[in-house]
Amino acid sequence: MEQTNTFKDFFSRFAQRNSHNETAAIALQSAVLPIATALLGVATVPLWEFSWYIPIVAWLFLLIFYALVWRKSHPAHNDIYGLLLQKSRDEEDLERLKTENDEFEEIVIDLYYKNIASFSLRAMSIEYIKAIRDGNNSKEYLSEMIDEIMSPFYMAGDSIFGFEISEKWSIGVYIYDPTDGVLKSAWRKTSGTHPSKGRVGRDWIPGEGHVGKAFLDRRPILTGNANEDSVAQLCRARASKWQDHDSDTYVSFTSVPISITDDDGIDPYGVLVVTSDIEGRLADEAVTELLMHVAQTLALILEITGVSTICLVRPNHCMTTATEGANDVEKERQRVGQDGRDTDCESRP
Structure with a gap:
């Protein structure tokens, strides 16, 4: 029973963290990144005339930021965690049905x-x-x-x-x-x-x-x-x-x-x-x-x-x-x- 509760608490915290990450990633992908991309696209020509180094670094930074946002919204082994969490829920349903x-x-x-x-x-x-x-x-x-x-x-x-x-x-x-x-x-x-x-x-x-x-x-x-x-x-x-x-x-x-x-x-x-x-x-x-x-x-x-x-x-x-x-x-x-x-x-x- 103690192991079951520990398992349940762990995946409850994991699911909650994933939910927060997905919410933040959606907000970044749907609002922040498009605006940043548009602004950088408009500013690229003036910046390039000033210094070619600045727009290249800015675009690289934007690509790295996008990759990090994508990673947050798609955590490693998320499918395995999802299956284990579903298993925990199925066990609860079986216990309820048994009762x-x-x-x-x-x-x-x-x-x-x-x-x-x-x-x-x-x-x-x-x-x-x-x-x-x-x-x-x-x-x-x-x-x-x-x-x-x-x-x-x-x-x-x-x-x-x-x-x-x-x-x-x-x-x-x-x-x-x-x-x-x-x-x-x-x-x-x-x-x-x-x-x-x-x-x-x-x-x-x-x-x-x-x-x-x-x-x-x-x-x-x-x-x-x-x-x-x-x-x-x-x-x-x-x-x-x-x-x-x-x-x-x-x-x-x-x-x-x-x-x-x-x-x-x-x-x-x-x-x-x-x-x-x-x-x-x-x-x-x-x-x-x-x-x-x-x-x-x-x-x-x-x-x-x-x-x-x-x-x-x-x-x-x-x-x-x-x-x-x-x-x-x-x-x-x-x-x-x-x-x-x-x-x-x-x-x-």
């Missing part, structure tokens, strides 16, 4: 994933809607449905998001419980290195954290660095829910409302969220668009079937389930009962 080609390949890959996801989700949606209408509306079936819809994202996260082996990532679906006015974790997958592996997510009040804010604002929220002061003030969990690993684990995230409308008067069904500990991992708008497509598919299934989503979140908050963050266990014990069954989680006709 454009890489961008085009990214667009093609993005469209490929979107098309595959679109066809797959459409086929799955029809199957799920039919099954739910046929009475398969248990918590187990709905959880299986979410897992199958989300499986490409946690099974091929390296291809879709760029997840690495040691990366701490999580993918979760939060469902809004209108009874408690809280967003609760209904489904979650994490990497093997994630500090909260094996636990469901924390509860979020609408407007709290990036999950609650995406729900309240009815729009996707994405950031490449949640530790920036301007972002942290809006998206950080309150003290009772704060975990020591949060600032190192939840660095980049995308939160998308599960909704088919942005009407402020209609609450989303929940929020789909993806997080990573790598800065900038989830700041790509193309990834957000793909997640929006998935979130809309989930919302569409729930909207068309009218199935209750309460059974997806109540079992996750019984006293026998480990939960990330603080939870009111006594409240859960009183609501669920001693037998551990929650009537809100039973199948509905």
